[in-house]
Amino acid sequence: MSTQTRAPIRILVADDEPEILAAYREIFTSVDEATSATQRRQLAARLFDGAATAPAPAVARFPPRASFEADYCSSAEAAVAAVQAALDAGSPYAIVFLDMRMPPGRDGIWAATEIRRLDPVAEIAVCTAYSDVDPGDIGGRVPPEDKLSYLQKPFHPHEVRQMVIALASKWRAERHITRLAYFDSLTGLPNREQVHNRLRSALLGMGEGRGSVGLLYIDLDNFKRINDTLGHGVGDEVLTVVAGRLRETLRLGTGVMPDPEPTDRPGDIGRLGGDEFMVVLPEIGASEDAGRVADRIIGALQVPMQLTRHTVVVTPSIGIAVAPTDGADAETLLRHADLAMYFAKRRWPGTFAYFDVSMNEGALQRYTLEEKLRGALERGELSLHYQPQIDMKSGEIAGMEALLRWTNEELGVVPPNDFIPIAESAGLIVPIGDWVLRSACAQARKWCDEGLDLKRIAVNVAAQQFAMQSFPLLVAEVLKETGLPPAMLELEITESMVMTDESRAGRVLSSLHALGVTVAIDDFGTGYSNFQRLRRLNIDRLKMDRSFVRELGGDSDDRAIAAAIIAMAKSLKVDVVAEGVESYPQLRFLQDHMCAEAQGFLLSRALPAGEARLLLERASTQFDGSRTQKIRRLVV
Numbered sequence: 349m350s351t352q353t354r355a356p357i358r359i360l361v362a363d364d365e366p367e368i369l370a371a372y373r374e375i376f377t378s379v380d381e382a383t384s385a386t387q388r389r390q391l392a393a394r395l396f397d398g399a400a401t402a403p404a405p406a407v408a409r410f411p412p413r414a415s416f417e418a419d420y421c422s423s424a425e426a427a428v429a430a431v432q433a434a435l436d437a438g439s440p441y442a443i444v445f446l447d448m449r450m451p452p453g454r455d456g457i458w459a460a461t462e463i464r465r466l467d468p469v470a471e472i473a474v475c476t477a478y479s480d481v482d483p484g485d486i487g488g489r490v491p492p493e494d495k496l497s498y499l500q501k502p503f504h505p506h507e508v509r510q511m512v513i514a515l516a517s518k519w520r521a522e523r524h525i526t527r528l529a530y531f532d533s534l535t536g537l538p539n540r541e542q543v544h545n546r547l548r549s550a551l552l553g554m555g556e557g558r559g560s561v562g563l564l565y566i567d568l569d570n571f572k573r574i575n576d577t578l579g580h581g582v583g584d585e586v587l588t589v590v591a592g593r594l595r596e597t598l599r600l601g602t603g604v605m606p607d608p609e610p611t612d613r614p615g616d617i618g619r620l621g622g623d624e625f626m627v628v629l630p631e632i633g634a635s636e637d638a639g640r641v642a643d644r645i646i647g648a649l650q651v652p653m654q655l656t657r658h659t660v661v662v663t664p665s666i667g668i669a670v671a672p673t674d675g676a677d678a679e680t681l682l683r684h685a686d687l688a689m690y691f692a693k694r695r696w697p698g699t700f701a702y703f704d705v706s707m708n709e710g711a712l713q714r715y716t717l718e719e720k721l722r723g724a725l726e727r728g729e730l731s732l733h734y735q736p737q738i739d740m741k742s743g744e745i746a747g748m749e750a751l752l753r754w755t756n757e758e759l760g761v762v763p764p765n766d767f768i769p770i771a772e773s774a775g776l777i778v779p780i781g782d783w784v785l786r787s788a789c790a791q792a793r794k795w796c797d798e799g800l801d802l803k804r805i806a807v808n809v810a811a812q813q814f815a816m817q818s819f820p821l822l823v824a825e826v827l828k829e830t831g832l833p834p835a836m837l838e839l840e841i842t843e844s845m846v847m848t849d850e851s852r853a854g855r856v857l858s859s860l861h862a863l864g865v866t867v868a869i870d871d872f873g874t875g876y877s878n879f880q881r882l883r884r885l886n887i888d889r890l891k892m893d894r895s896f897v898r899e900l901g902g903d904s905d906d907r908a909i910a911a912a913i914i915a916m917a918k919s920l921k922v923d924v925v926a927e928g929v930e931s932y933p934q935l936r937f938l939q940d941h942m943c944a945e946a947q948g949f950l951l952s953r954a955l956p957a958g959e960a961r962l963l964l965e966r967a968s969t970q971f972d973g974s975r976t977q978k979i980r981r982l983v984v
Contacts, residue, residue, distance in 0.1 A: 356417035357516040358434070360441045362427035362459060363475070364450040369420050372445070375505050376416035376512075414513050424450055424459035431463045431470070440467055442519040443512055445499075448476035460490040469522055470495075471515040477501035532619040534584055535591035543618025543626050547678045550630040551671055562629035562638030565667040565685035566594075566645065569697040570848070571623035576815035577849045578658055585655045586662060587623065594625060597648045598641070626682070635670045635702065642666045642700040650698060658849075663698030665689055674703045690714075694769065718770050720756050725783055730754055732787055733954035736963060737806070737925055737947045740938060745967045746945050747804035747838065750788035751954045752780070777810040782822065784808070789830040789837060791957055796836075800964040806838040808870065814845050820859035827863065834864030838889070842870050846885060857885050868925070872913065889944075890917050894928025897948070900937040907937065914941050 361372045419441075421427050427446060434440050444463055446456035460472050472495065490496050497511065530542035538546065550561045568590065575583040594617050618626050627645070629638055646664055653660045667689025675681040684703040692701035724730055732750045739746040754762045771777040785807050792805035813819055827834055839860065846853040846869070857867055868889035892913055899906040910926075917924045926938050929948030938946050955963060 356415040357443070357512060358439065358441045359416055359418040359443050359445070359512060360427060360430055360434075361418060361420050361445045362422070362424060362450065362456070363420075363445070363447040364422050365447070366422075368447070369422070371505075372418065372420065372508075375508050376418040414509075414516075416512070422450070424454035424456060427459045428462045428466070431466050435467060441470055442516045443471045443473060445473045445475055448474055457490065460496070464490055464495075469519065471497065471519050473497040473499050473511065473515070475499045475501060475503075535588055535619050537591050537594075537625070538618040540618065540620050543620070543628065544678055544682075546616060546618070547626075547628050547681065550628050551676065551678060551681075553630060554671060559631040559633055560635070560673075561671040561681075562632045562635070562641070563669045563671070563681050563685045564627040564629065564638065564642055564645070564700075565620075565669075565682070565689040566625040566627065566664050567666075567689050567693065568623040568649075569663045569665055569693065570811070570844075571662065573811055573815055573845075573848055574660060574662070576812065577852055578660070582655060582658055582660070586653060586660055587619075589653050589655070590625070590649060590662070590664075591617075591619065593648045593651075594627070594645065597645050598627065626685075632670070635668070635673070638668045638670060639700065639702070642668060646698060646700065665693035665697050666700035667692055667703065668700055669703040714770060717759070717762065717767055718774050720759060721754070721767055721771060721774070721776060724754060724756065725780060729756055730780065730783065731956070732784065732791065733956055734791075734960035735947055735954040736952050736960075736967075737945045738951050739945055740943055745801070745803070745964065747806055748792070748802060748960065748964075749806040749840070749947065749954075750784060750791075750808075752784055752808075753954075772810060772812065775812075778812050778816070781810045781813045785823070786826050786830065789826050789832045792836060793830045793832045795961065795964060796832075798961075799968075800961065801968045802836070802964060804836050804838050804866070805832075806840055806868065808840045809845075811842070811845050814841055814853075814856065820856060820863065823860060823865060824863055827865075835866070837865045838868055839865060840868045840870040840891065843872065850885070854885055857887075861886060871927075887922060889923045889925060891925045891927055892943075894948075897926050897928045897934055897938075898930075900934040910937070911941050914938075914943050918942070 359376060361369060363369050363372070419430055421430055424446070427444065431441060431444065444460075446459050446463075448456045450456065456474050456476075460474060463470060463472060472490065474496065476498075477500075497515065499508075499511070530539055531537065532539045537543075547561075547563065554561050568586075571583065571586070574586060598617060616628050616630070618628075620626050627641070629641060632638055645666065650661065650663045653662070667685045667687065669675060669681045669685035669688060671681050674684045684707075687707045688701045688703040691707055692699050695701065731753050733753050734748040734750055736745045737747045737749060738744070752764060752768070754764075754767050756762060768777070771780055788805050788807045792802060795802045809819075813822075816822075823837075823839070826832075827837065846857075860867060866888040867886075868891055869887050870891045871893045872890040890913070892910060896906045896910045896913070900910055914924050923944035925945040925947060926934075926943050927947060929935055929938065929946045929950050931950060934948075935946065935950060952963065
């Protein structure tokens with residue numbers, strides 16, 4: 349970049365002599381052709397120790413290639429305060445000139461030491477009229493030595509100006525290298541190392557009685573799905589928008605002080621990597637203040653993003669840790685904020701959670717489960733159980749849902765709700781899901797070959813499986829390998845998997861229907877719940893979530909919701925399967941409202957393959973009774 353287009357060089361001068369400050373002002377003020385020879389001679393006289401009448405050196409007009417923006421002060425204390433203010437404003441000084449001795453206050457070496465602590469990259473020039481000062485000694489006291497210059501008074505205007513230009517060029521180059529080393533190239537935010545440094549600095553300040561330090565650990569919910577379905581280019585757009593919204597949100601202030609001040613000082617916001625961000629809140633008054641900031645961030649990030657080719661909605665899960673209560677060092681505080689984020693995501697995505705000591709126990713359990721889960725497939729610890737889906741008109745078995753189970757020698761039987769989310773977050777769900785699909789299809793084919801009356805086998809599909817471009821090809825391959833008729837396979841997917849990218853979901857569902865398989869929406873009613881959108885996607889079946897079935901036996905709004913779901917599905921010619929049926933009043937309600945199918949503990953728990961085969965045998969036996977009698981006969 350040409351010097352003509354560069355921003356002015358920011359300079360701070362600290363000297364207790366008014367005449368010297370005036371001389372600096374003339375050096376760093378543009379000089380035009382009208383400047384008189386007398387003015388130039390006076391400038392030279394002040395910087396040399398001669399009189400104004402002494403012969404003036406030839407001072408040519410300074411070419412207008414470099415411009416300067418200089419501030420002046422007369423004490424070491426004022427210089428340190430000015431550097432701090434410039435850093436807070438995001439406009440640091442490139443070069444600081446410090447007089448060696450500024451009585452009656454602190455000297456230039458003290459100021460240099462404090463400034464170096466505040467701004468490690470600033471160029472410092474120590475000026476002195478005393479010949480007994482050892483530059484090597486100064487460099488040793490204010491390291492690094494290569495960022496400390498020494499200027500002996502008296503000096504020439506050209507000498508000062510050229511020193512400034514050379515040091516500014518060095519400063520700019522080092523800042524560029526620093527930006528590459530300490531800032532994220534995609535978002536422009538400080539990277540992991542830089543934000544960690546900011547956290548450590550804030551914790552040191554806390555020790556000086558400046559209040560507590562809050563740490564927010566931010567993770568975007570289901571971000572991997574955006575990368576997998578829309579591509580990494582869209583994912584990068586999302587991350588850039590998130591970074592901008594974080595800057596803007598924190599620029600509004602914490603809402604803690606009567607006159608909110610910006611909190612986005614260098615390093616207060618950082619990208620830790622991937623879709624994880626961190627916010628440092630120095631000097632907060634109480635832990636509730638961090639929660640208010642987290643609330644504001646969640647509100648800002650969940651607003652739909654209008655990207656180049658897509659509209660995307662993301663929500664953040666945020667973990668909060670507050671020092672010194674939750675840890676006094678950066679590593680502990682970060683680990684605890686990460687744990688709190690994980691618990692927020694597990695409890696309810698799009699919310700925040702404060703760290704609690706009990707989370708450590710939960711994290712240990714999670715890590716143990718993840719460690720044991722790796723290799724569980726190879727060790728043969730995974731199995732499938734089968735739960736029947738009962739036709740409410742005929743009382744016969746309409747299908748079997750394959751449900752994953754894990755039994756570990758050390759842990760025993762691990763509930764699916766405990767290990768399936770871990771499999772998803774640890775990247776284990778795709779190979780496990782492939783195994784489930786193959787095993788369920790093979791078992792269904794075996795039952796058919798044995799002459800059992802099985803109409804369909806239902807298999808749950810993980811979001812990461814559905815997002816893979818090759819998923820329809822995998823289904824076709826499994827059907828070919830096992831010999832299972834496509835019409836007997838039903839794939840269960842969730843609403844959110846479809847609605848994340850409707851156009852892609854439509855193409856995948858069309859490919860699956862072309863194979864001859866059917867598709868059911870699982871946990872219907874807990875997500876988008878938009879019938880018209882689902883109609884366009886040609887869904888074969890809806891599985892009404894158990895949360896609506898639970899209260900069907902009593903007086904509740906869920907009765908009206910369940911009845912509406914059944915009625916609307918009927919109008920769209922889509923069957924409804926009610927999940928979680930556990931009582932006869934629930935069953936009677938579903939029968940009265942002509943719900944197509946039901947499954948739950950009242951009808952049968954999920955059974956190992958051997959017991960499921962016996963159930964199918966019993967169901968295949970001729971029985972001339974009412975539908976209720978047939979259903980009662982199947983209850984085990």
